[in-house]
Amino acid sequence: MAVSTSLAAVPSPAGLKILKKLEYGFFAGPAFSRTEASSVYRDAWAEELLKSVDEETVLSMNKAAGPAFRLTAAYFLRPRFGVEAGLSFTSAPVPTNSVFRMDYAWKSGVQGTAGGEWPGTGRFASRVFFANAVWRHLGKRFGASLSAGPALFFNSVKVTAIAGVGRSEVTTIQVYVPPVWTQTTVQHLDAVPAEVEIPKTRWTAAGFNAGLGGQYVLGPRLAAAVDLRLFFAPARDIPWTAVPGTYLGLLEKESRWTVGEDLARLVESRTTAFHLNPSFVQVSAGLKIALR
Numbered sequence: 001m002a003v004s005t006s007l008a009a010v011p012s013p014a015g016l017k018i019l020k021k022l023e024y025g026f027f028a029g030p031a032f033s034r035t036e037a038s039s040v041y042r043d044a045w046a047e048e049l050l051k052s053v054d055e056e057t058v059l060s061m062n063k064a065a066g067p068a069f070r071l072t073a074a075y076f077l078r079p080r081f082g083v084e085a086g087l088s089f090t091s092a093p094v095p096t097n098s099v100f101r102m103d104y105a106w107k108s109g110v111q112g113t114a115g116g117e118w119p120g121t122g123r124f125a126s127r128v129f130f131a132n133a134v135w136r137h138l139g140k141r142f143g144a145s146l147s148a149g150p151a152l153f154f155n156s157v158k159v160t161a162i163a164g165v166g167r168s169e170v171t172t173i174q175v176y177v178p179p180v181w182t183q184t185t186v187q188h189l190d191a192v193p194a195e196v197e198i199p200k201t202r203w204t205a206a207g208f209n210a211g212l213g214g215q216y217v218l219g220p221r222l223a224a225a226v227d228l229r230l231f232f233a234p235a236r237d238i239p240w241t242a243v244p245g246t247y248l249g250l251l252e253k254e255s256r257w258t259v260g261e262d263l264a265r266l267v268e269s270r271t272t273a274f275h276l277n278p279s280f281v282q283v284s285a286g287l288k289i290a291l292r
Helices: 013-020 261-269
Strands: 022-033 036-047 050-062 066-076 081-093 096-106 111-138 142-177 180-217 222-232 236-238 245-248 256-259 274-276 280-290
Touching: 022 081, 022 222, 036 142, 036 261, 036 274, 050 142, 050 180, 066 111, 066 280, 081 280, 096 142, 096 180, 111 180, 111 222, 142 222, 142 256, 142 261, 180 236, 180 245, 180 256, 180 261, 256 261
Parallel strands: none
Antiparallel strands: 022 066, 022 280, 036 050, 050 096, 066 081, 081 111, 096 111, 111 142, 142 180, 180 222, 222 280, 236 274, 245 256
16 A cells, blocks of 8 residues: 655745845825025016116915825844835925015106015925935834935926016007197006916936934834934926916006016016925834834
């Protein structure tokens, strides 16, 4: 009588060593921008009966706090030292505020001032891929870690705002009163809230990240974690685009003025760029899952 024997294949403990050195992290929390930014539109001109016109719009922008999420995977070569790769994503509003002032003087000696203030909207988003060296210290319940390394930023921004733009119209009226012609010049001065924007702009930048973390052990493979992390990337100057169109006047309420292509290009040339710093600080909490 023949007897057959079969053995079930079981994973070798040696084959699972690499898994026991892996650790995954899932984090979420607010991200805070590091700087504010502002742009300025300025122009000075004169025409016919106008002795001088000085106009200025200050466009102030401040990236507000926005949600951020981060995924990490770490491999520990030794109990205290390892390497880590991860992805972070954040998206935040970019509110704007435009303050306009126009001072003017007529050749007749009459002077005046016009102004306005308008809110604007925008949004900034950044995806960051990073690779870090990690040092950690693990106690029975509590642990701490330091990590830092290079990062690659994939950024995008879109902003819509308002700039005050001065407008003037000169009309010459000729009247014939025999035996002579008489000529009268009529001039209107106004300002319009013209739209300026930063169309959807994307760019890539190299930077770095560094952070300090802490954790509390919940079980053999699970720990609650907190993390404070800086993501740094170089700032970028982004030009504004003026939007041609027909706009209501500020001084003559029923008036409508056209901002054509030529004037729009002039406004762009006299507006300083938006100096955007994509760096941010993230405060987050989450979970770490170890496969040991």
